[in-house]
Amino acid sequence: xxxxxxxxxxxxxxxxxxxxxxxxxxxxxxxxxxxxxxxxxxxxxxxxxxxxxxxxxxxxxxxxxxxxxxxxxxxxxxxxxxxxxxxxxxxxxxxxxxxxxxxxxxxxxxxxxxxxxxxxxxxxxxxxxxxxxxxxxxxxxxxxxxxxxxxxxxxxxxxxxxxxxxxxxxxxxxxxxxxxxxxxxxxxxxxxxxxxxxxxxxxxxxxxxxxxxxxxxxxxxxxxxxxxxxxxxxxxxxxxxxxxxxxxxxxxxxxxxxxxxxxxxxxxxxxxxxxxxxxxxxxxxxxxxxxxxxxxxxxxxxxxxxxxxxxxxxx
Numbered sequence: 014x015x016x017x018x019x020x021x022x023x024x025x026x027x028x029x030x031x032x033x034x035x036x037x038x039x040x041x042x043x044x045x046x047x048x049x050x051x052x053x054x055x056x057x058x059x060x061x062x063x064x065x066x067x068x069x070x071x072x073x074x075x076x077x078x079x080x081x082x083x084x085x086x087x088x089x090x091x092x093x094x095x096x097x098x099x100x101x102x103x104x105x106x107x108x109x110x111x112x113x114x115x116x117x118x119x120x121x122x123x124x125x126x127x128x129x130x131x132x133x134x135x136x137x138x139x140x141x142x143x144x145x146x147x148x149x150x151x152x153x154x155x156x157x158x159x160x161x162x163x164x165x166x167x168x169x170x171x172x173x174x175x176x177x178x179x180x181x182x183x184x185x186x187x188x189x190x191x192x193x194x195x196x197x198x199x200x201x202x203x204x205x206x207x208x209x210x211x212x213x214x215x216x217x218x219x220x221x222x223x224x225x226x227x228x229x230x231x232x233x234x235x236x237x238x239x240x241x242x243x244x245x246x247x248x249x250x251x252x253x254x255x256x257x258x259x260x261x262x263x264x265x266x267x268x269x270x271x272x273x274x275x276x277x278x279x280x281x282x283x284x285x286x287x288x289x290x291x292x293x294x295x296x297x298x299x300x301x302x303x304x305x306x307x308x309x310x311x312x313x314x315x316x317x318x319x320x321x322x323x324x325x326x327x328x
Contacts, residue, residue, distance in 0.1 A: 024056055024057055027053070027247060029077040029079040029253050030076055031076065031226070032049060032232075032250055033251065034073075034074060034231060034232060034233075034234070035228070035231035035234075037069060038066070039066055042060045042064055042072060045060065045072055048234055048237075052246055053076060053241075053246060055076070057076070057077050059074065059080045059083065060072055060073070060074050061074070061086060061226075062091075063146055064220060065107065065199070067107050070093075070220035070231070071223045071226055071231050072220075073223055073224070078253070078326040078327060085257060085259075085323075086256070087224060087258065089225055090174055090192065090193065091192055091193070091194055091222065091223055091224075092189070092191045092221045093220050094187070094219050095188055095190070095218035096185050096216045096218075097186050098213060098216045099183055099209065100116040100184045101115055101184070101213070102206055102213065102214055104143075105142070105214075106142055106197075106202060106203040106214055107214055107216070108214060108216045108217070110144070116211040126186060126205075130176050130188065133173045133201055134176055135172065137170075137171060137172075139171045139200055139201075140168050141200075142199065142200050142203075143166075169195055171193050171195060172193040173193075173196065174191040174192060174193075176189070176191075199215040202214055202215040203215075237249065253308040254308040257308075259300040260290075260293060261286050261299065262284065262301050262312070262320065263283075263284050263303075265304060268282065272309060272310055272320075273310075273325065275322055277315070277319035279319050280293065280314055280319065281318065294314065296313065296314065297313070299311075299313075309325070310323070310324060310326065
């Protein structure tokens with residue numbers, strides 16, 4: 014078979030940054046990525062953590078060179094508001110699944126439910142659901158689940174920082190959860206049903222925060238369509254240097270050329286945020302800026318008091 018040696022056309026130039034999308038219900042995270050590729054006319058777009066099709070809310074996307082920065086974005090909390098339906102359990106732990114149990118007795122009272130929710134607070138181990146994108150031997154679990162297979166999964170260490178019940182209207186209750194990345198709220202719903210002995214599933218979910226990205230920054234696909242049509246989409250990007258949240262150093266043109274070639278720079282020669290604050294210590298990471306203020310690199314201060322590039326952006 015003849016091999017296709019045609020190279021993919023490079024993306025047109027443009028700023029690197031993060032786009033915060035208010036994901037609609039029914040869209041997959043990859044649907045949002047595909048839409049962003051159309052909006053920007055580029056291929057280099059990736060999401061920072063998935064949302065189930067049932068869920069809505071904050072889905073941050075890395076655009077252009079910002080795709081290189083995903084490992085440096087930190088592990089900030091995720092915040093969700095949602096609704097749990099008591100008395101009905103499903104195989105997917107949400108409203109899209111097949112009903113596996115229907116409770117025919119009285120539902121627990123408010124005090125019992127609040128106490129059960131409070132027990133989730135803190136660190137624990139959570140088993141990823143079979144209907145998830147977690148992979149087993151390279152195969153997403155949801156593909157195995159759709160074939161009726163159930164396999165052993167490794168539990169994950171999670172942290173529930175805060176959990177509350179803003180309203181109680183059985184069979185539905187409202188919940189708000191602040192948790193570590195990788196936490197499945199629908200698994201919390203299913204586990205709550207087991208603890209209460211009545212079964213439960215997640216009937217709706219909205220993410221209001223993902224790390225540094227907030228719902229107030231998020232734009233709907235309709236709004237982004239309009240910006241793309243008007244040619245003003247780039248203004249919606251969150252600057253990469255700001256989103257990283259790292260102390261910043263600004264290089265001269267000469268220093269920037271050296272860093273761009275992978276050459277470490279003495280920290281004493283750099284001008285940065287630390288000049289009016291706490292000086293960096295060995296092991297600290299910093300954002301290195303071009304004279305224009307654009308992000309050039311993520312750097313680490315080593316014991317030799319030099320800033321060593323960890324990740325370079327192609328400027």
